[in-house]
Amino acid sequence: MPNQKTAVVLFNLGGPDSPDAVRPFLFNLFNDPAILRIPGVFRTPLAYLLARRRAKPAGEIYEILGGKSPLLENTQAQARAIEAALGDLGEVKAFIAMRYWHPMSDETAEQVRQFDPDRIVLLPLYPQFSTTTTASSEKMWFQAAKAAGLDKPTVTVCCYPTEPGFIKAAAGLIRSGIEEAGAHGKPRVLFSSHGLPKKVVQAGDPYQWQCERTAEAIVRELNVPDLDWVSCYQSRVGPLEWIGPSTDAEIERAGADGVPLVVVPIAFVSEHSETLVEIEVEYRELAHEKGVPHFVRVPTVGVEDGFVQGLARLVRQAVAGEVKMCSQAGGRICPDGFQGCPQRAGQASRGQPAAAGQTKRPLAAE
Ligand SMILES: C=CC1=C(C)c2cc3[nH]c(cc4nc(cc5[nH]c(cc1n2)c(C)c5CCC(=O)O)C(CCC(=O)O)=C4C)c(C)c3C=C
Numbered sequence: 148m149p150n151q152k153t154a155v156v157l158f159n160l161g162g163p164d165s166p167d168a169v170r171p172f173l174f175n176l177f178n179d180p181a182i183l184r185i186p187g188v189f190r191t192p193l194a195y196l197l198a199r200r201r202a203k204p205a206g207e208i209y210e211i212l213g214g215k216s217p218l219l220e221n222t223q224a225q226a227r228a229i230e231a232a233l234g235d236l237g238e239v240k241a242f243i244a245m246r247y248w249h250p251m252s253d254e255t256a257e258q259v260r261q262f263d264p265d266r267i268v269l270l271p272l273y274p275q276f277s278t279t280t281t282a283s284s285e286k287m288w289f290q291a292a293k294a295a296g297l298d299k300p301t302v303t304v305c306c307y308p309t310e311p312g313f314i315k316a317a318a319g320l321i322r323s324g325i326e327e328a329g330a331h332g333k334p335r336v337l338f339s340s341h342g343l344p345k346k347v348v349q350a351g352d353p354y355q356w357q358c359e360r361t362a363e364a365i366v367r368e369l370n371v372p373d374l375d376w377v378s379c380y381q382s383r384v385g386p387l388e389w390i391g392p393s394t395d396a397e398i399e400r401a402g403a404d405g406v407p408l409v410v411v412p413i414a415f416v417s418e419h420s421e422t423l424v425e426i427e428v429e430y431r432e433l434a435h436e437k438g439v440p441h442f443v444r445v446p447t448v449g450v451e452d453g454f455v456q457g458l459a460r461l462v463r464q465a466v467a468g469e470v471k472m473c474s475q476a477g478g479r480i481c482p483d484g485f486q487g488c489p490q491r492a493g494q495a496s497r498g499q500p501a502a503a504g505q506t507k508r509p510l511a512a513e
Pocket residue numbers: 160161162163173176181182201204205216217218273277279280341342343344347354384414415419420421
């Protein structure tokens with residue numbers, strides 16, 4: 148099929164591109180029914196109020212980054228790397244559809260229509276599936292594609308929490324962090340993912356379960372005897388109870404235990420406010436305050452060759468129909484029929500997420 152034209156659409160969250168964009172970006176985020184799960188008549192005014200309240204602290208975060216999020220530039224670099232890795236597929240163009248800031252699905256669907264591909268692969272830059280991220284982006288994409296009159300065979304990669312290229316790339320980056328921290332004592336590795344409200348997971352979202360599979364797969368790949376590690380969750384916002392343990396509680400515990408820390412973001416695949424400010428600035432400061440002897444932030448996989456080759460493999464499998472469909476109706480594919488996929492979310496995640504403090508479990512055979 149090398150003479151076919153393939154559009155790969157990368158899903159990501161988006162981030163403000165100027166100080167003035169912070170509030171409307173936050174409004175779009177809080178007005179997403181996948182994020183704020185209340186009827187639209189209440190959600191929209193509440194989203195307005197929440198965006199107004201959050202604009203100041205969020206603006207201060209983006210100020211540290213020069214007034215904007217670097218997420219788009221980093222996602223563009225990934226798009227170019229994926230195109231380069233898929234030269235064997237014929238004409239391939241990678242597009243970006245952000246959920247909460249530009250370029251959003253409607254703009255991207257119009258660009259894809261002009262490209263006139265034979266097929267479209269929707270590829271989330273979220274290794275772990277969540278109703279708040281991948282499903283929300285997918286829903287928005289299909290609405291926008293319909294409005295743009297874009298009607299081409301389309302398949303979505305649902306998730307890839309243990310994709311070998313992703314896992315090897317992450318492990319490679321972590322090894323030097325462990326070595327650096329090891330000069331200051333026996334290090335503890337914190338696999339830190341973006342958190343979710345507990346009720347989202349209780350409703351069947353497989354995200355937490357998949358984050359834990361990612362952490363376990365990296366630990367297995369690292370193969371460090373007696374490695375001290377924990378899976379934990381950052382970025383809590385709002386009054387609801389979120390899944391735990393929280394990354395800040397784990398930093399405090401490391402201070403009390405006097406162990407150096409290696410903090411690894413596993414649900415983000417490029418740098419942005421959550422890694423460059425929350426981990427690098429805020430958690431580093433907290434670690435210092437709490438007496439953690441040394442703090443290492445491991446970078447995200449970004450355009451690491453192993454990760455990009457892994458994404459390219461997922462696209463090849465998707466176009467070749469070589470992967471099991473996890474949802475025939477949605478046309479969504481699940482690499483290797485991954486157990487935590489949304490189709491099986493009810494069985495896979497309910498009852499399975501670890502309670503706080505119990506996230507380090509024996510490695511389960513998959
Ligand atoms: C794995 C990825 C993400 C999940 C799951 C997720 C859920 C989620 N997020 C919020 C609220 C906010 N998130 C914000 C920033 C942000 N979130 C993600 C990823 C996930 N979010 C990323 C990559 C970013 C950074 C964007 C950038 O800087 O470019 C923000 C804005 C920043 C801030 O005010 O702290 C909010 C708010 C909720 C409520 C939620 C699940 C319900």
